[in-house]
Amino acid sequence: MKKEDYWYIIAESKEVDVYQVVSRSLFGEWLAVFRGPDGKVSVLQDKCLHRTAQISRGKVTNGKLQCPYHGWTYDQAGMVVGVPSMGP
Numbered sequence: 001m002k003k004e005d006y007w008y009i010i011a012e013s014k015e016v017d018v019y020q021v022v023s024r025s026l027f028g029e030w031l032a033v034f035r036g037p038d039g040k041v042s043v044l045q046d047k048c049l050h051r052t053a054q055i056s057r058g059k060v061t062n063g064k065l066q067c068p069y070h071g072w073t074y075d076q077a078g079m080v081v082g083v084p085s086m087g088p
Contacts, residue, residue: 003027017042021065023056031066032056037063044078 011033012026022033023046030046031054044065046056052070060066064081066073073082 013041019060021056021058021060023054030054030056031085032065034065035061035063040076042078043078044074048072049080057072 008026010026010031011022015031015085016035018035018039020034023074024031024033026029031045032046034042034044042065042081044055046054048055048067050067050072051069053067054075055065055067058066061073063074064075066082071082071084072080075081
């Protein structure tokens, strides 16, 4: 079996508080861990699609993760849901 066929613990629930981002590495890949608006934990690659900045250095607002570089915002599934330079 491949390593992708297993579940791995990267943080305990108590380590991931609301409005907090936790950065972890697993098999050489950096991950950003945060809680969505429903309180469920989400894990995304720790890089912004725009300039590959570490999104774990950003902030969680309304359950969405905002990149610290240009403010692109990601939902729990990793979809870009906000780009400040594009306006509302």
